[in-house]
Amino acid sequence: MESKQLKWGYLIVLSLIWGSSFILIKKGLLGLSAIQVGSLRIVFAAFFLLLIGFKSLSKIPKVKWKFIALTSVFGTFVPAFLFAIAETELDSSVTAILNSLTPLNTLVLGAVFFGVQFQRRQMWGVLIGLCGSLLLVFNGAMNHPNQNYYYAILVIIAAICYAVNVNLIKRYLHDLSPLSISTGNFLFLLFPSLVILFSTGFATVIQVPQAQESIFFIMILGVVGTGIANILFFKLIQISSPVFATSVTYLIPVVAFFWGLLDNEMLTIVQFFGALIILVGVYLSAKK
Numbered sequence: 001m002e003s004k005q006l007k008w009g010y011l012i013v014l015s016l017i018w019g020s021s022f023i024l025i026k027k028g029l030l031g032l033s034a035i036q037v038g039s040l041r042i043v044f045a046a047f048f049l050l051l052i053g054f055k056s057l058s059k060i061p062k063v064k065w066k067f068i069a070l071t072s073v074f075g076t077f078v079p080a081f082l083f084a085i086a087e088t089e090l091d092s093s094v095t096a097i098l099n100s101l102t103p104l105n106t107l108v109l110g111a112v113f114f115g116v117q118f119q120r121r122q123m124w125g126v127l128i129g130l131c132g133s134l135l136l137v138f139n140g141a142m143n144h145p146n147q148n149y150y151y152a153i154l155v156i157i158a159a160i161c162y163a164v165n166v167n168l169i170k171r172y173l174h175d176l177s178p179l180s181i182s183t184g185n186f187l188f189l190l191f192p193s194l195v196i197l198f199s200t201g202f203a204t205v206i207q208v209p210q211a212q213e214s215i216f217f218i219m220i221l222g223v224v225g226t227g228i229a230n231i232l233f234f235k236l237i238q239i240s241s242p243v244f245a246t247s248v249t250y251l252i253p254v255v256a257f258f259w260g261l262l263d264n265e266m267l268t269i270v271q272f273f274g275a276l277i278i279l280v281g282v283y284l285s286a287k288k
Contacts, residue, residue, distance in 0.1 A: 007244065010236040014229060014248045019255020021225040022092035023263060024217045025084055031214030032205065034088050038081035039197040040215065044222025045076075045230070046186035046193065053183035060180050067172040072185035075165030076226070077193075079158040086155045089148040092263070096256030097275045098155040100249040104129045105163035106242050114167045125280075132277030139270040159249075166242045169234060178234035182227065250279055 028037040060068060086095055104125065138149075173181055205211045237245040253275060 007236060007240045010232050010239075011244075011248050011251070014232055014236065015251030016255055017225055017229045017232075018248065019096065019252040020259060021221055021229075022083075022087070022096045022252075022256045023259040024221040024225060025087050026092045026263065027217040028214045028221065029084065029087060031208060031210035031212070032218070033200060034084040035081065036197060036200050036202055036205070037084040037214075037218055039193040039200075040202075040218045041080050041084075041222045041226055042076060042186065042189050042193040043197060044219050045226035046190040048223045048227040049179075049183045049186045049230075050190070053179040056177060056180040056183055057187065060176060060184050064173060064176065065184070067168060068181065068184040069188050071165050071168050071173065071181070072188040074161045074168065076185055076230070077189050078161045080226075082154040082158040082161075086151045086158075089151040090155070091147070091260060093253065093257045093260030094152075095155050097253040097278060098152055099159055099162075100253055100278050101129055101156060102159040102162045102166075102249045103243050103246040105160045106166050106246045109160070109163045110167050110242055114171055128280055129278050132274045132280070135270065135274035135277060139268060139274060162246065166237060166246055169237050170242045173234075174238055178231045178238070181234045182230040185230070186227075253279075 025037060028040075032040065083095065083099075107125075169181065206215070233245065233248075236248075
């Protein structure tokens with residue numbers, strides 16, 4: 001019972017943290033480019049995790065480092081840039097809703113590549129979720145001609161990356177501590193992220209007041225929304241199933257939507273309906 005309560009506690013805390021991440025990305029983009037937001041997010045998270053978890057790196061067996069590298073790419077590096085680029089054209093609340101396709105992708109990839117059993121009801125959940133996302137995207141494109149909804153493809157790719165990451169962790173890294181996994185991930189990512197960051201002219205941008213404000217928001221995103229959240233998420237994966245862990249994305253859009261309202265974002269009735277369809281789909285795909 002204690003473990004059951006603990007996993008729900010992790011789920012709720014993560015939904016609050018990650019649900020707030022989308023508005024932080026949006027605020028970061030006011031003074032920084034998408035590439036700067038993505039790389040700076042990783043850099044802040046890396047310094048924080050290396051500060052608190054450097055000693056935990058010695059607990060990672062040599063044979064596990066290749067999986068640490070893979071999960072760093074799929075779980076953090078690629079999505080960090082894809083989400084930042086997507087939000088240059090899409091509202092943060094819409095991006096969060098599309099991210100809720102992660103459990104569906106986790107289920108499909110788990111069944112195809114990791115031997116996870118796939119039930120017929122769950123297949124219907126996958127199809128329903130995809131229909132909801134298509135409705136959300138097409139209606140958004142019609143009602144928000146100023147936004148380029150082709151960028152929704154980037155969010156879907158990021159959700160697929162998250163799904164690969166979760167299955168890899170559950171399959172190959174379940175015996176490592178969450179702090180070791182997180183710190184190992186960002187040890188791999190720190191140098192390439194620094195190279196990317198300073199190749200964008202960041203050294204000159206940092207002197208602009210609006211950029212400094214954006215850096216503050218990305219610092220919060222990196223430390224809390226990436227560093228601390230990754231530790232909690234890896235622990236959740238270890239004490240639950242991959243699909244349950246990714247079901248945090250059911251709740252993320254709710255938090256992101258309220259942040260969006262405070263920032264004058266609005267969804268149409270049809271988009272609300274599309275979001276509801278997505279949630280029905282992910283519920284069916286995760287239900288045992």
